[in-house]
Amino acid sequence: MEQLHFTVSEEEKGSRIDKVASSKEESYSRSQVQEWLKEGRVLVNGRPVKANYKAAAGDEVTIDIPDPEELNIEAEDLQLDVYYEDEDVIVVNKPRGMVVHPAPGHTTGTLVNGLMYHCKDLSGINGVMRPGIVHRIDKDTSGLLMVAKNDLAHEKLVNQLVEKSVTRKYKAVVHGVIQHDFGTIDAPIGRDTKDRQKMGIVDHGKVAVTHFHVLERFTDFTLVECELETGRTHQIRVHMKYIGFPLAGDPKYGPRKTLDIDGQALHAGVLGFIHPRTNEYMEFEAAPPAEFTTLVDELRKKV
Numbered sequence: 001m002e003q004l005h006f007t008v009s010e011e012e013k014g015s016r017i018d019k020v021a022s023s024k025e026e027s028y029s030r031s032q033v034q035e036w037l038k039e040g041r042v043l044v045n046g047r048p049v050k051a052n053y054k055a056a057a058g059d060e061v062t063i064d065i066p067d068p069e070e071l072n073i074e075a076e077d078l079q080l081d082v083y084y085e086d087e088d089v090i091v092v093n094k095p096r097g098m099v100v101h102p103a104p105g106h107t108t109g110t111l112v113n114g115l116m117y118h119c120k121d122l123s124g125i126n127g128v129m130r131p132g133i134v135h136r137i138d139k140d141t142s143g144l145l146m147v148a149k150n151d152l153a154h155e156k157l158v159n160q161l162v163e164k165s166v167t168r169k170y171k172a173v174v175h176g177v178i179q180h181d182f183g184t185i186d187a188p189i190g191r192d193t194k195d196r197q198k199m200g201i202v203d204h205g206k207v208a209v210t211h212f213h214v215l216e217r218f219t220d221f222t223l224v225e226c227e228l229e230t231g232r233t234h235q236i237r238v239h240m241k242y243i244g245f246p247l248a249g250d251p252k253y254g255p256r257k258t259l260d261i262d263g264q265a266l267h268a269g270v271l272g273f274i275h276p277r278t279n280e281y282m283e284f285e286a287a288p289p290a291e292f293t294t295l296v297d298e299l300r301k302k303v
Helices: 017-022 030-038 111-118 151-162 235-242 290-301
Strands: 002-007 042-044 060-065 081-085 089-094 142-148 167-175 182-186 189-191 199-201 209-217 221-228 266-274 281-285
Touching: 017 030, 017 042, 017 060, 030 042, 030 060, 081 281, 089 111, 142 151, 151 266, 167 235, 167 290, 182 235, 189 235, 199 235, 209 235, 221 235, 221 290
Parallel strands: 142 266
Antiparallel strands: 002 060, 042 060, 081 089, 089 142, 167 221, 167 266, 182 209, 189 199, 209 221, 266 281
């Protein structure tokens, strides 16, 4: 069993303990911490407390984090759209609406389920829940992902992501008409301080850089291509909102009055990397799905 220990700072005093505790690790949601509080796993100065306990500066907090639930991940024939495959790497075009990897309460229909059916050899670096998964895209984002078939390939591909040498270009439809043809957004991203279910631009967030250029302008919307220099959670969605042009259809970061589409209009269309064995640069391009193309056609008609 893992244990997390921290001391409440002067800046954190007066805040609810569930809020303070969930801010310590990105992977711990506030609702998860509240469950641990109910189970008596969160101790303040050696005693269990309730979620509404107001933290005091100097409080010593210990959280007994339960071992992750072992899930039996089943292989499923999901008819994956495989763009490339060899002994080291698979490049797959993930459809919109598909989750990348299983999680408690959501163990079927994910990309990992499909990969396990498609091939038996996937890297084990990320454990049984995320075999082969080097990077992710959101459920309602379509497009290209690279998957590692062995640990050596996994390490080399992850290193390329760290070194910012992977090419990742996305097409997106955003609210508003962007006047500049090109732009760069350099703003740090971390957990939103007011809503733990969101990411946001925060002072002590991780470095995040997105480059964009305008492909086409419509009456009230713009079609852009965004290229990631870094790969933070929800990066394009958060960055475009930050500069005043949130993604169309985005239920988390966009306006309530938006286009009638199911999720954000975002497609990972270009993926390029150095092959982990041959050291040759490879680049793949996938056209946006039909619903994305139809959306753009409809916007053109209204110009």
